[in-house]
Amino acid sequence: MSARTVSGRAAADAPWDATEALPREGGEGDARVDHLVVLGFVPPGARVLDIGCGDGTLLALLRDRRGVDGRGIELSRAGVNACLARGLSVIQGDADTDLAAYPDDAFDVVVLSQTIQATRNPRIVLEHLLRIGRQVIISFPNFGHWRVRAELAFRGRMPVTEILPEAWYETPNIHHCTIRDFVGLCRTVGAKIETAAALDARGRPMRFAMPWWFWNLIGAQGVFLLRRDGAAGGR
Amino acid sequence: MDNAPDTALRPAPAAEPGRGMRPSPERSQALEPQSPVAHFGPDRPLAMDAGVNLSPFQIAYQTAGTLNADRSNAVLICHALTGDQHFAHRHPVTAKPGWWETLVGPGKPVDTDRYFVVCSNVIGSCMGSTGPASLDPATGRPYGPDFPLVTIRDMVRAQAMLVEHLGIRDLFLCIGGSMGGMQVLQWAALYPERVFAAMPIATGPRHSAQNIAFHEVGRQAIMADPAWADGRYLEAGKRPTKGLGVARMGAHITYLSEAALHRKFGRRFQAGSAPTFSFSADFQVESYLRHQGVSFVERFDANAYLYLTRAMDYFDLAEDHGGVLANAFRGTRTRFCVMSFTSDWLFPTRESRAIVHALNAASAPVAFVEVESDKGHDAFLLDEPAMYSAAKGFIDAAARARGL
Numbered sequence: 001m002s003a004r005t006v007s008g009r010a011a012a013d014a015p016w017d018a019t020e021a022l023p024r025e026g027g028e029g030d031a032r033v034d035h036l037v038v039l040g041f042v043p044p045g046a047r048v049l050d051i052g053c054g055d056g057t058l059l060a061l062l063r064d065r066r067g068v069d070g071r072g073i074e075l076s077r078a079g080v081n082a083c084l085a086r087g088l089s090v091i092q093g094d095a096d097t098d099l100a101a102y103p104d105d106a107f108d109v110v111v112l113s114q115t116i117q118a119t120r121n122p123r124i125v126l127e128h129l130l131r132i133g134r135q136v137i138i139s140f141p142n143f144g145h146w147r148v149r150a151e152l153a154f155r156g157r158m159p160v161t162e163i164l165p166e167a168w169y170e171t172p173n174i175h176h177c178t179i180r181d182f183v184g185l186c187r188t189v190g191a192k193i194e195t196a197a198a199l200d201a202r203g204r205p206m207r208f209a210m211p212w213w214f215w216n217l218i219g220a221q222g223v224f225l226l227r228r229d230g231a232a233g234g235r
Numbered sequence: 236m237d238n239a240p241d242t243a244l245r246p247a248p249a250a251e252p253g254r255g256m257r258p259s260p261e262r263s264q265a266l267e268p269q270s271p272v273a274h275f276g277p278d279r280p281l282a283m284d285a286g287v288n289l290s291p292f293q294i295a296y297q298t299a300g301t302l303n304a305d306r307s308n309a310v311l312i313c314h315a316l317t318g319d320q321h322f323a324h325r326h327p328v329t330a331k332p333g334w335w336e337t338l339v340g341p342g343k344p345v346d347t348d349r350y351f352v353v354c355s356n357v358i359g360s361c362m363g364s365t366g367p368a369s370l371d372p373a374t375g376r377p378y379g380p381d382f383p384l385v386t387i388r389d390m391v392r393a394q395a396m397l398v399e400h401l402g403i404r405d406l407f408l409c410i411g412g413s414m415g416g417m418q419v420l421q422w423a424a425l426y427p428e429r430v431f432a433a434m435p436i437a438t439g440p441r442h443s444a445q446n447i448a449f450h451e452v453g454r455q456a457i458m459a460d461p462a463w464a465d466g467r468y469l470e471a472g473k474r475p476t477k478g479l480g481v482a483r484m485g486a487h488i489t490y491l492s493e494a495a496l497h498r499k500f501g502r503r504f505q506a507g508s509a510p511t512f513s514f515s516a517d518f519q520v521e522s523y524l525r526h527q528g529v530s531f532v533e534r535f536d537a538n539a540y541l542y543l544t545r546a547m548d549y550f551d552l553a554e555d556h557g558g559v560l561a562n563a564f565r566g567t568r569t570r571f572c573v574m575s576f577t578s579d580w581l582f583p584t585r586e587s588r589a590i591v592h593a594l595n596a597a598s599a600p601v602a603f604v605e606v607e608s609d610k611g612h613d614a615f616l617l618d619e620p621a622m623y624s625a626a627k628g629f630i631d632a633a634a635r636a637r638g639l
Contacts, residue, residue: 071600080604081625087632089570091591091603101592 035061037205038111041137041225042066046108049073049133051095052115056083063088071107073098096120099128107133114221116140118172127189129226135194136226142198144178144216162201163220179215179222190229197223259474260328260533266370268295268356268363269327270320273400281358281393287383291372294397295363296355299323299339300347302403308639309403310345311394312354313411313418315616316543317483317535319362322354323347328534337618344626349639350407357418358393359385359543361536368469368536380466385542387414387550391421395429405429407637408630412436412615413582414543417550420590423571424552424563432633434626436574437615439586440560440593441551446581449489450544453482457537466538479537480528487527492578492611496520553593560593570636571601572629574615574622581612602629 035058042048046068050059053072056079062068072090074080083090091098095112096119110133112125117140119125129136141163142148151159158168166172177185179198186193197205198219206219215222273294275281280290297320302309312322312335319326323333323340339345345352356364359382367382398406409422409430416438423433442450457463460478464471488496500520504510516522556562571594575587584605594601604625608614615622 069600071595077604077607077621077625080602081621081628084572084602084604084625084628085632086628087636089600089602091573091595091601092605093588093591093603098588098592101595103596103598106595106598 037223038062038137039065041135042068042109045069047071047106048109048111049102049107050111050113051099051129052113053083053088053090054079056086056088056090058111059083059088059090060086094119095125095128099125099132102128102132104131105134109133109135109137112136112138114139114141117175117177119175122175122177123185123189126185126191130189130191130228134227136191137223138226139199139221139223140177140182141173142179142216142219142222143176144180145220146217147220149217161220179219180212182222182224183212186224186226191226192229194225194227196225199223262368262469262536264327264363264534265361265366265368265536265539268320270295270297270324270356270363272296272363273397275396275400279396281389281396283383283389283392284386285383285389289358289365289383292358292365292393293363293369294355294358294365294393296320296353296397297322297324298351298353298401300349300351302351302401303639306402306404307407307637308350309398309401309406310350310352310408310410311398311406311422312339312345312352313390313394313409313415313422314354314357315411315413315415316486316547317531317540318415319360320354320356321362322352326534329530334616337616338623338626344623344630345408345410346630349634351403353398353401353403355394355397357385357390357414357543359390359539359546361539364393366536367466367538367542377469379469379538382538382542384549385546387417387421387546388425388555390546391418391425394418394422395426398429406431407639408432408434408633410434410436411438413438413612414547416582417547420552420563421550423567423569424556427564427567427569430569431637432570432572432630434572434574434629435587435590436622437576437579437582437587437612438590439582440553440563440590442547442549443586446489447548449486449581450548453486454541454544456481456485457541460537463537466541468537474532475537476532479532479535479540480525482540483531483535484524484528487524489581490611490613492580492609494578494609495611498609499523560589561596564594564597564599567597567599569599570633571599572625573601573603574606574625575604576606576608576610576612576614576619576622578609579612579614 044066048068048070050072053059053074059070059072063070073093074090075094080090080092110129116122147161148159151157198215199221201220276291280288281292321333322335341348356362358364359366361368367378371378409419411419416435419433419435423430457475457478460475462473463475503519505519505522510517552563553560573587573591575584591603606621608619
């Protein structure tokens, strides 16, 4: 839950063009590329909830650069302590148990990075995200990636890859999905996909316009910007 | 009136020889506390929830540090059930160091070099603030059972009067554990604009049925002691030490944990390794509990124990706000840091989570830490590095936000 990865952006009707709204290299000091992509999605002064916020690096960046009112949820005490020292309002908790307590539309943006596959009930978590946030930025490892498929198809083993480094018996990831699976879940829960992108294993957006099946094979991670269907558009 | 800015280092005055019948130590502190006292006369009564205007009344308190020119660095510490104002001061009866010197002091998270720290004995207690052991000016006798029932809100109203009296407009930080945490929550709900940051520790938004049950056992133990004399023991020249001691022994178990008791005592025998085939304190844990009971009655008034346990029982912050806890914090700008301990079964983590969820629902800025500890409820009084670092992080950041 600690690894934070990149989100990218593409036009919804011309799927998987990740070239828009990407950060220029070297333009924003030392901040991580993936954090800068999230920064690009978040309007100034927004209320942001970062679930699995780690040591609060992203929240602090959003506060300092965008003046956001940021909140976080983090499982580890070390992470929570680091957040406290940064003056961030972070609660020790997790996505499965703590989201139900937030009211509808409590946040402008909710960020869930590399975590949904580790939740007990991804569908309920996603529904809560869409309920409490006007926009949802969500990223996850793509189980449809060709290396994952190859491990299973040719070696007959559960895959251990760069983005899924743990063996099956010790991984926290209990609900794997592919990019296409996730698109299906978005339809099921009535989430509108505003933009989406595939990233390589190091979290860099892949800058080509390609069809869906291609990204489901090539993308190591998927990143989606979602909105509750019927929720007001624009920022 | 004594308004000394810093009493932490004041030498304790020599014990006064008894006048006539020598008063017990806890009795002398009730009437003549070794700490500054703020007096509130007939023009400033305390409007209590029981429907009584308490007047005159007094509040005994201690301070450490110096109030800055902006009067913006005041910290209020709220003490727990049997705590007192001597948070960083040698206890006048037990001669022990201040009860929160683990967290409060120069360079500590509640830094007395930076903040002006105040702690007052709660109303209804027995360390110098008006309570059942005080003299009723109408009769000249101790109030005893005639003292009006006290609530957490009454304690907070009295503290607000003291804070005002000390020239403090608003608090930088309000912090406390257990019953002190209840007061912190009550402060934030009652005077949101006067609390910049709040740290309720090892507490809950209401007293649970199990906790009320434990308190009732303690009260019944006191009232079953013939020396209690229907609450008129002070006039009768008696003290219900047996009952109060048993109440303390029972309560003390709830402040620990099975793991802590096992680690500290196990099944070890007090002397030798064999049972004595009697009811003397064979086991170390028995001896420890008896000691807790005996030393407690030296410093605490039995009626005050009845009143303060009752105040905790009555506490239900949601009930005061239409049954919705979030309503207690609606629109608040106070920043909160809620803290619980894994082995605390008196105020388990779920109680803190209820507070956190209500604060989230009210869109209040809230941080929450569950500290890993096997020391039970009393962990908040002990040296817990994880509590220390979390508190330091939160308080330092709050100080930066306030420009301190």
